[in-house]
Amino acid sequence: MISLRHLTKTYGRGDAAVTVLDSIDFDVPTGQIAAVVGPSGAGKSTLAQCINLLERPTAGSVVVNGEDLSGLPEKRLRDARRRIGTVFQSSSLLGRRTAAENIALPLDFLGVTPREADARVGELLERVGLADKAGHYPFQLSGGQAQRVGIARALALRPSILLADEATSGLDPETTRSVVGLIRQLRDDLDLTVVFITHEMDTVRLAADTVARLDHGRIVEQGSLVDLLTAHESPLGRSLQPRRGHAGPEAGTRTWFVTYDSTAVPGDWIQRVTTDLGVAVHLLGASVETVHGVNTGSATLGVGTDDDTRVAAALARCGLSGTPDAVPITRHDDAERVLAGVLEDVA
Known part of the structure; x- marks a missing residue:
């Protein structure tokens, strides 16, 4: 020790x-x-x-x-x-x-x-x-x-x-x-x-x-790594999230950037959110990894409704947190840049 x-x-x-x-x-x-x-x-x-x-x-x-x-x-x-x-x-x-x-x-x-x-x-x-x-x-x-x-x-x-x-x-x-x-x-x-x-x-x-x-x-x-990866409010946790390039939005949808905020996000969460909202939900891209047996990462969705409150609630029921019209980080290979951004977040 x-x-x-x-x-x-x-x-x-x-x-x-x-x-x-x-x-x-x-x-x-x-x-x-x-x-x-x-x-x-x-x-x-x-x-x-x-x-x-x-x-x-x-x-x-x-x-x-x-x-x-x-x-x-x-x-x-x-x-x-x-x-x-x-x-x-x-x-x-x-x-x-x-x-x-x-x-x-x-x-x-x-x-x-x-x-x-x-x-x-x-x-x-x-x-x-x-x-x-x-x-x-x-x-x-x-x-x-x-x-x-x-x-x-x-x-x-x-x-x-x-x-x-x-x-x-x-x-x-x-x-x-x-x-x-x-x-x-x-x-x-x-x-x-x-x-x-x-x-x-x-x-x-x-x-x-x-x-x-x-x-x-x-x-x-x-x-702990798992706690940080599922802590949406943590600057360090956000910088640790796996992120890659995501596709552009589908016509007639609103773009949501979604992160895993729970250690128990169901594997079929897209289907559950779709059923919950009763509208089309398109997966535009995802960066998901399993760390110590826990799924973590982020996804970009095209959601066929502009009712942000309902979408946020549906995501939360699956252990997810989302931001509408967000632009995800598209590169994750420059840790100095990411960490610099973290420091600015908490300054």
Whole structure:
């Protein structure tokens, strides 16, 4: 478990001081994956560096599995860091070392015997699906394979905490899904607690159990992924919704943009709304996904009535919320833009 209390990080002194993290309270229960999102400059990477104590907090505490790391002397802190593995952006592999040699680096520094190191490296390569790539150098690996080696290296010392700092940045969607799936599998198999720092909202839906949003060094919103996805009033929840391009309206209909606001939206909700209203309801487009067993997303409808009150009531009876004449977001691949809009919403 990770527990941050009043965590503060300030660089500089006096009038030149800049507070990057401002009295953060944040908990990640054992075995959960918590995503931290926010625009560039929000303090995400500094947060990761404070959790593994590569940066000492200016104030506050970092408690990992019941032990406050922030006040430990350097020698004990080095020991404590072994319980925290970190996966960096672009894997950060050493180009002159093979995949196996990169994974063995932490073991070499600890003086583990070659026989024990070889056994551990072989086990990890098997876990990440790269047993046949042990002798390959980074330039011989794809981006996804290199990141898998980075994950294996982070697990070499059998940590209980895994920090993934933009671990899927720059990977194509299919590779991202593969890497996220591996992290979730490792979480389950090894009972890991994971902090997943990213700006990719699609990745958050794939990876996270809970989500927190940083804004100028403060956590301004957090909650379970499912709760956020079904909270229409939540700016973070709206930014997490899957959205794609939808078709234009049908003649003689009014366009409604509809979002899932319940964990129990029936699968035949379009038929139910049509029957309830007694008018034609056309599906113009939908972006719906199943996250942790719950359907979530949005749809654009063409509804053959201008009685907004009746339409809103019919949608609500199915666990949906709708806005007439709304223009849905048609792209969801620019998370910086979406998050910037979120910040404007709550300013």
